[in-house]
Amino acid sequence: MSELATHETSAASFALSAEQEELRSRARALVEREGFAERSLEWEQTGEFPWANVKALAGEGLLATTIPVEHGGNGGSWMEGALVLEEIARACWVTAMASLGEIGVQSQALAAYGSDEVRAKYLPQIASGDLICSVCITEEQAGSDIFSMSTIATDDPDSGEVVVNGGKALISRGDVAGLFVVYVRWSQDPGMRPIGAVLIPRDTPGLTIDEGRETLGGEKLYALSFDTCRIPASYVLARENGFKKMLTAFNGQRCLNAAISVGLAQGAQDAAVAYVKQRVQGGKALAEHQGIQWMIADNEIEIQSARQLVWRAAAAASGGFPNRHDAAIAKVVSNEMALRVTDRVVQLFGGHGWLKEFPAERFLRWARYGPLGGGTPQIQRTAIAREVLK
Numbered sequence: 001m002s003e004l005a006t007h008e009t010s011a012a013s014f015a016l017s018a019e020q021e022e023l024r025s026r027a028r029a030l031v032e033r034e035g036f037a038e039r040s041l042e043w044e045q046t047g048e049f050p051w052a053n054v055k056a057l058a059g060e061g062l063l064a065t066t067i068p069v070e071h072g073g074n075g076g077s078w079m080e081g082a083l084v085l086e087e088i089a090r091a092c093w094v095t096a097m098a099s100l101g102e103i104g105v106q107s108q109a110l111a112a113y114g115s116d117e118v119r120a121k122y123l124p125q126i127a128s129g130d131l132i133c134s135v136c137i138t139e140e141q142a143g144s145d146i147f148s149m150s151t152i153a154t155d156d157p158d159s160g161e162v163v164v165n166g167g168k169a170l171i172s173r174g175d176v177a178g179l180f181v182v183y184v185r186w187s188q189d190p191g192m193r194p195i196g197a198v199l200i201p202r203d204t205p206g207l208t209i210d211e212g213r214e215t216l217g218g219e220k221l222y223a224l225s226f227d228t229c230r231i232p233a234s235y236v237l238a239r240e241n242g243f244k245k246m247l248t249a250f251n252g253q254r255c256l257n258a259a260i261s262v263g264l265a266q267g268a269q270d271a272a273v274a275y276v277k278q279r280v281q282g283g284k285a286l287a288e289h290q291g292i293q294w295m296i297a298d299n300e301i302e303i304q305s306a307r308q309l310v311w312r313a314a315a316a317a318s319g320g321f322p323n324r325h326d327a328a329i330a331k332v333v334s335n336e337m338a339l340r341v342t343d344r345v346v347q348l349f350g351g352h353g354w355l356k357e358f359p360a361e362r363f364l365r366w367a368r369y370g371p372l373g374g375g376t377p378q379i380q381r382t383a384i385a386r387e388v389l390k
């Protein structure tokens, strides 16, 4: 274990229970044993879904971290989810993104708001890594402005089914997901009231998925289209007036998105610490130059501070969902911190930081995702200000 990791553990024991420390160590050991860091660039370059890593996480019981015990999971909270995701992101952002839904928002939304039928059917499959979920909110014309979405769900009184029409854009894991949590509107009324969510299995007639678009992080993003997709009424997660409850799950997602930012920033810092200790310039290791030490110190200060906010937001949920304000603050601070830290890390590597064979450049690219997904910093700041000013 590096000096940094030892130091980090002693600081962490201030806040974590023995069980949480054990969980974190187990996640770290698995990530190292399975070589998540070593293969991380490969997943990006091939665009393949990291099944090997997801299966390894499932085998260790980590994919089921937050799934209720009665549905094959470990019954952990958002805090446990954040700890595991931080360890994954420290080595491989692609895998962190691949398991975010299972460890976080989709499985939690299903557990909290799904019917008995869908919980019994899908949660054990998610826990075992046999079923990947994807959340579908964004539309080509409705990004941050969620309430302008046009995908619509209507009840068919004859069959008792729900019929969904419309389309989604920029969706992760459209290639592999077996189940989509799709946000819909139930009427054309304006504002939040008509927005709810349904579950649409991949094999539903009328669902088509495109070939995906190339991205900065390697993972393709997909467009889905729903042409008279029929689902049982038991596949509804939220009807009209249900958006607020879905948002509670989304506040959890924000904590976990923030945990990923903290993890990848820590991974970048670990790589930089190792590099500046062995790279000699001006007759001594880079680490002995004061200017370098201050950059390492700034990284440490920022990572530790952001981590505390993530833990605070996740821990305050105490078995429920994190509140919007805490989650928004944790997300903005962590996302923006990761951009600064990974940028500094590229600088610490110098020109070598630009090379793909060194880890610095990939952490910088990965950090760019945080402020784009799960609600941008602009939207989070609007929500934070609204809370402060009310």
Ligand SMILES: Cc1cc2nc3c(=O)[nH]c(=O)nc-3n(C[C@H](O)[C@H](O)[C@H](O)COP(=O)(O)OP(=O)(O)OC[C@H]3O[C@@H](n4cnc5c(N)ncnc54)[C@H](O)[C@@H]3O)c2cc1C
Pocket (backbone or CB within 6 Å): 134, 135, 136, 137, 138, 142, 143, 144, 145, 169, 170, 171, 172, 173, 215, 217, 221, 369, 372, 373, 374, 375, 376, 377, 378, 379
């Ligand atoms: C890697 C990746 C994975 C993704 N995966 C998914 C997924 O699985 N499911 C899903 O549903 N979506 C996903 N998204 C989409 C993501 O959630 C949206 O890109 C995000 O919500 C922003 O929407 P937009 O791209 O339409 O940007 P816009 O909403 O068009 O925003 C453009 C810019 O304007 C700013 N802005 C917008 N409105 C305001 C305002 N009122 N005040 C101030 N500034 C504002 C934004 O902050 C942003 O900087 C993913 C995106 C990425 C990059």
